[in-house]
Amino acid sequence: MTGVDTGRETSHLGGRLITGPDGDPRLIGIRCLDCGTGAFPATDYCPGCGSGSLEDLPLPRAGTVWTYTVVYMGGYGSIVADPPYATAFIELDDGTFVHAPITGCDPESVRVGMEVALTTVEAKENDLGITLTYAFEPAVGRERGVGS
Amino acid sequence: MADLKDVAVIGVGATKFGENYDWGVDDMLTIAAFDAMDDAGIKPGQIEAGWIGIQYPFTGFSGATLSDAIKTYDIPITHTENYCVSGLDAFRNACLAVASEQFDMVIACGVEKITDQTGRGLPTSGFGHPVQMAGMTAPSAFGLAFPRHAKAFGTTKEHLAHVAVKNHFNGAVNPKAHFRREVTLEQVMKAPLISGPLGLLDCCPISDGSAAVIVTRADIAKKYRDDYVTIKGMGFATYTNLMMYDKNFDYLAWRPTVKAAEKAYAMAGITDPLNEVDLAECHDCFTITEILNVEDLGFCKKGEGGPAMAEGRFNIDGQVAVNPSGGLKCFGHPIGATGVRMVYEVTKQLQGRADGRQREGAKVGMAHNLGGLGGVVCGVVILTNQVR
Ligand SMILES: [Zn+2]
Numbered sequence: 001m002t003g004v005d006t007g008r009e010t011s012h013l014g015g016r017l018i019t020g021p022d023g024d025p026r027l028i029g030i031r032c033l034d035c036g037t038g039a040f041p042a043t044d045y046c047p048g049c050g051s052g053s054l055e056d057l058p059l060p061r062a063g064t065v066w067t068y069t070v071v072y073m074g075g076y077g078s079i080v081a082d083p084p085y086a087t088a089f090i091e092l093d094d095g096t097f098v099h100a101p102i103t104g105c106d107p108e109s110v111r112v113g114m115e116v117a118l119t120t121v122e123a124k125e126n127d128l129g130i131t132l133t134y135a136f137e138p139a140v141g142r143e144r145g146v147g148s
Numbered sequence: 149m150a151d152l153k154d155v156a157v158i159g160v161g162a163t164k165f166g167e168n169y170d171w172g173v174d175d176m177l178t179i180a181a182f183d184a185m186d187d188a189g190i191k192p193g194q195i196e197a198g199w200i201g202i203q204y205p206f207t208g209f210s211g212a213t214l215s216d217a218i219k220t221y222d223i224p225i226t227h228t229e230n231y232c233v234s235g236l237d238a239f240r241n242a243c244l245a246v247a248s249e250q251f252d253m254v255i256a257c258g259v260e261k262i263t264d265q266t267g268r269g270l271p272t273s274g275f276g277h278p279v280q281m282a283g284m285t286a287p288s289a290f291g292l293a294f295p296r297h298a299k300a301f302g303t304t305k306e307h308l309a310h311v312a313v314k315n316h317f318n319g320a321v322n323p324k325a326h327f328r329r330e331v332t333l334e335q336v337m338k339a340p341l342i343s344g345p346l347g348l349l350d351c352c353p354i355s356d357g358s359a360a361v362i363v364t365r366a367d368i369a370k371k372y373r374d375d376y377v378t379i380k381g382m383g384f385a386t387y388t389n390l391m392m393y394d395k396n397f398d399y400l401a402w403r404p405t406v407k408a409a410e411k412a413y414a415m416a417g418i419t420d421p422l423n424e425v426d427l428a429e430c431h432d433c434f435t436i437t438e439i440l441n442v443e444d445l446g447f448c449k450k451g452e453g454g455p456a457m458a459e460g461r462f463n464i465d466g467q468v469a470v471n472p473s474g475g476l477k478c479f480g481h482p483i484g485a486t487g488v489r490m491v492y493e494v495t496k497q498l499q500g501r502a503d504g505r506q507r508e509g510a511k512v513g514m515a516h517n518l519g520g521l522g523g524v525v526c527g528v529v530i531l532t533n534q535v536r
Contacts, residue, residue: 037393039392039393040392041277041279041280047390047393048393066296067292067293067295067296067399068292068295069287069288069291069292069294069295069343069344069346070341070343070344071283071284071285071288071343072340072341072342072343072344073268073269073285073287073342073343074268074283074285075267075268075269075270075272075285075286077282077283078282078283079279079282079283080282080283081283085283087283087284087288087292089292089392089399095395097392097393097395097397098392099277099280099392100280101283108344112295112296112299126282128279128282130279133279
């Protein structure tokens with residue numbers, strides 16, 4: 001596996017985005033060895049109980065849109081797209097929540113319950129030091145990578 | 149031994165809210181603070197301690213921002229920062245100090261000067277997770293609540309629009325409001341989208357402004373005026389910047405509003421808020437925010453906020469007058485000043501001095517102040533004009 005850190009020096013800033021042997025992107029969160037909490041972005045201490053005993057948690061690539069909004073006035077700017085763009089809470093197939101942009105479709109077509117899968121996006125110029133980042137795009141069936 | 153219910157407000161002051169390009173931070177604080185001291189009938193030398201609510205570093209640092217404005221030195225002054233609740237938290241600390249009998253006469257102020265800043269919308273860099281927040285705006289964080297509420301309860305964009313129409317109707321007659329005009333349902337519905345479904349007229353403005361209140365004990369208040377108001381209930385609660393880690397987060401309620409209200413109602417002995425609260429200055433940074441808040445405050449059942457707005461239940465002559473001042477939506481929202489401005493309005497209402505926007509016969513009023521993207525911090529203060 002080749003790792004691409006999307007954050008600064010520490011994993012808790014950007015979460016971790018890796019490319020698996022099949023070329024598919026995967027997000028790596030954490031699972032707490034004490035209380036079982038799974039979370040993304042990865043943290044150094046469990047967001048549930050504060051424990052430092054954590055293991056890597058490779059997250060499923062697929063999920064559904066849990067809620068979203070379409071940003072028409074961008075304020076201080078997305079690192080993924082110019083307005084209008086959709087930003088969403090995605091509920092992954094294992095129940096983990098990821099807050100991420102939706103790409104690869106008309107932002108106004110995004111709906112609650114829409115099936116999506118992880119993708120990588122070249123980041124726009126930003127002061128976070130991020131060159132490659134993650135988003136979700138519409139996907140159904142095998143494309144969603146269910147079971148991978 | 150005094151307690152919080154012995155704490156009284158004897159003077160309130162505020163600047164006009166809006167694009168105050170001709171005033172600096174010191175100017176606005178001076179106007180608001182001297183307005184409050186004049187209202188109370190006191191002089192700067194009587195102030196024993198102060199609290200100053202400011203959210204943004206570009207507005208000011210430390211208590212010295214206030215000492216210079218009121219030309220009062222050598223007293224303790226504390227800067228409070230707690231997102232949009234910075235001002236109401238200044239008031240809370242002032243009340244606790246008086247209740248403790250450490251001080252007899254104190255001032256709580258808030259100020260923010262934002263319109264000079266470059267960029268569009270409220271500066272949000274540094275709020276929450278740096279990567280996850282990239283591309284998020286204040287309207288986005290609250291706009292994310294809408295699809296959940298719509299799915300669960302059938303709330304519509306038109307329901308949201310009724311909040312804006314109501315608050316502009318109330319604020320149009322308020323001489324210190326940022327916007328002194330009404331808006332129609334059609335104007336709100338057709339306004340350009342900011343973060344769907346929130347349009348321009350679903351969003352409160354970026355404003356400059358300052359507010360101040362003078363706080364003392366009730367036994368001292370009697371020497372200054374007969375119509376002082378006192379604390380009946382108070383509750384504050386803090387949740388999280390990182391909702392995505394909370395498996396129970398449902399975006400259907402503002403959890404800190406629920407928790408702060410529980411505490412304030414318990415202290416006040418209020419079990420039926422709909423019938424025991426006459427008016428509420430309720431945090432309406434965005435129309436969807438007020439819909440969830442009126443539910444969380446127990447003014448209607450969860451999910452009924454939208455239809456209740458459409459039915460006029462929260463109009464100035466409704467079951468509870470919600471945002472008789474015009475709220476953040478119409479009066480404006482200079483962040484650090486807002487919570488103190490709410491106490492200003494509730495006090496005026498309870499004194500029968502809210503010209504043109506008076507809730508008739510008001511006996512119990514609430515200041516409800518929510519902060520943080522997605523509902524992170526909340527303060528609820530209940531005031532009354534009834535003798536304890
Ligand atoms: Zn844990």
